[in-house]
Amino acid sequence: MANYSINSVLHHHPMLLHDPVASPLRPVKVFTSFHSFPSSCTVNHRSLHVSTARWCCSASSCSSRCCFRLRGCKWKQVVRSCSITDIVIASDESYGNKQVVSLTPRLYGYVLKNVREPEILRQLREETASMRGSQMQVSPDQAQLLAMLVQILGAERCIEVGVYTGYSSLAIALVLPESGRLVARERDPKSLDVAKKYYQLAGVSHKVDVKLGLAEDSLESLILNGEAGSYDFAFIDAEKRMTQKYFELLLQLVRVGGVIVIDNVLWHGKVADPLVSDSKTISIRNFNQQLMEDKRVSISMVPIGDGMTICRKI
Ligand SMILES: C[S@@+](CC[C@H](N)C(=O)[O-])C[C@H]1O[C@@H](n2cnc3c(N)ncnc32)[C@H](O)[C@@H]1O
Numbered sequence: 018m019a020n021y022s023i024n025s026v027l028h029h030h031p032m033l034l035h036d037p038v039a040s041p042l043r044p045v046k047v048f049t050s051f052h053s054f055p056s057s058c059t060v061n062h063r064s065l066h067v068s069t070a071r072w073c074c075s076a077s078s079c080s081s082r083c084c085f086r087l088r089g090c091k092w093k094q095v096v097r098s099c100s101i102t103d104i105v106i107a108s109d110e111s112y113g114n115k116q117v118v119s120l121t122p123r124l125y126g127y128v129l130k131n132v133r134e135p136e137i138l139r140q141l142r143e144e145t146a147s148m149r150g151s152q153m154q155v156s157p158d159q160a161q162l163l164a165m166l167v168q169i170l171g172a173e174r175c176i177e178v179g180v181y182t183g184y185s186s187l188a189i190a191l192v193l194p195e196s197g198r199l200v201a202r203e204r205d206p207k208s209l210d211v212a213k214k215y216y217q218l219a220g221v222s223h224k225v226d227v228k229l230g231l232a233e234d235s236l237e238s239l240i241l242n243g244e245a246g247s248y249d250f251a252f253i254d255a256e257k258r259m260t261q262k263y264f265e266l267l268l269q270l271v272r273v274g275g276v277i278v279i280d281n282v283l284w285h286g287k288v289a290d291p292l293v294s295d296s297k298t299i300s301i302r303n304f305n306q307q308l309m310e311d312k313r314v315s316i317s318m319v320p321i322g323d324g325m326t327i328c329r330k331i
Contacts, residue, residue: 120320132157137219138188144211145182153181155254155280159322160188163252166276166327168192172249176200176239176270178232178263179255183212189252190221199225200239200248202232204255233259236266245269254280258300261307268313268330275330277314279304283324 105117118124134142134157145151155163167175167189173196177186180203190199203209206229216222228235232255239245251267253260260279267277284301287293305326308316314328 128158129156132161134161135188135191137191137215138184140218141182141184141187141211141215145184148182148208148211150181150208153254154184155188156322159280159325160185162319162321162325163278164188164192166278167250170249170276172276173197174200174248174250176202176236176248176251176267178202178236178251178253178267180209180212180227181205181254182208183215185252185254186212186225186227187215187219187221189250190216190224191219193221193224195224197224200235201225201227202230202235203227204229204231233262233266236263236270240266240269246272248272249275251275251277252280253277257281257284257297260300260304264304264328271330273330277328277330279326279328281323282318282326283320285323288324 103119103121105119107113107115107117120128138157138160142154142157145154163185166172173194175189175193175197177189177199180186180201183201186199186201190197193199201212203212209227209229213222213227216225216227246269248267248270249272251271253263253267255263264277264279271277282288282301282305284298287295287298288302288305305318308314308326308328312331314330316326316328318324318326
């Protein structure tokens with residue numbers, strides 16, 4: 018028996034459930050590249066058990082059947098064809114047997130192959146990959162969605178809370194018009210240096226108002242400066258226990274019809290696991306719940322990356 022991150026298993030060992038497992042006790046060393054989290058996962062001779070989601074899978078043959086149950090939810094996963102994937106079907110009849118695709122390593126690889134990632138973003142991603150905290154940057158498909166939202170909105174004034182080495186902010190800056198401005202705030206000087214270098218390399222420095230410091234202080238200053246209601250788009254990707262605070266400040270800064278996107282709303286699946294009750298998970302869970310009842314915005318929770326909710330100010 019060994020402990021693994023569920024992500025490690027899903028993203029880096031796609032054949033695990035079909036591989037013959039030589040020894041139930043032999044550990045397989047795997048690492049994550051997109052996210053990491055400490056969900057408990059045990060692998061033994063013929064099965065994979067993941068504590069957070071309560072998978073139960075037979076690894077014995079291609080026609081294996083998998084079931085996926087979350088307490089209180091009526092969804093099941095059925096394995097089709099030869100891969101452990103594929104489709105989650107609502108067993109609640111009121112969903113009309115709606116089939117929802119599950120993201121597997123193979124399918125996610127396919128998604129990534131269909132992302133048009135600008136060369137400069139690829140270089141930044143690769144440089145960041147060797148840095149501490151590299152799993153924090155948004156994935157290329159997320160960045161592409163953020164950039165598209167900015168373009169659809171015709172946004173000129175944007176804010177990002179939590180820059181890290183700049184992957185998402187650069188994706189936004191690249192699609193801003195020459196007259197556009199992105200207010201970007203980050204508290205870590207080392208990662209911010211990388212971000213600044215790439216704004217330069219990409220020729221977008223003039224569009225990015227980047228400062229070192231606590232985002233909440235900057236947002237309060239912008240409000241005091243009379244900039245409320247003047248922003249088109251905001252992206253929240255910083256301290257997860259502060260999301261509600263950032264959201265309240267940004268809701269003042271964004272105009273009616275403007276958009277606020279919040280990252281990590283699925284928190285590696287922990288939000289849906291009643292057994293997980295650490296402070297970050299509880300904060301995100303509470304935030305999601307309050308957003309459901311928040312009449313100031315229309316919302317759409319999108320299972321991309323670690324989950325993003327798109328909010329439009331009403
Ligand atoms: C998830 S990372 C951001 C990733 C970035 N959006 C990207 O795609 O590369 C979160 C960042 O928020 C920063 N951060 C956390 N709390 C902050 C705060 N209160 N003010 C400013 N930055 C903060 C952290 O230092 C970290 O670099």
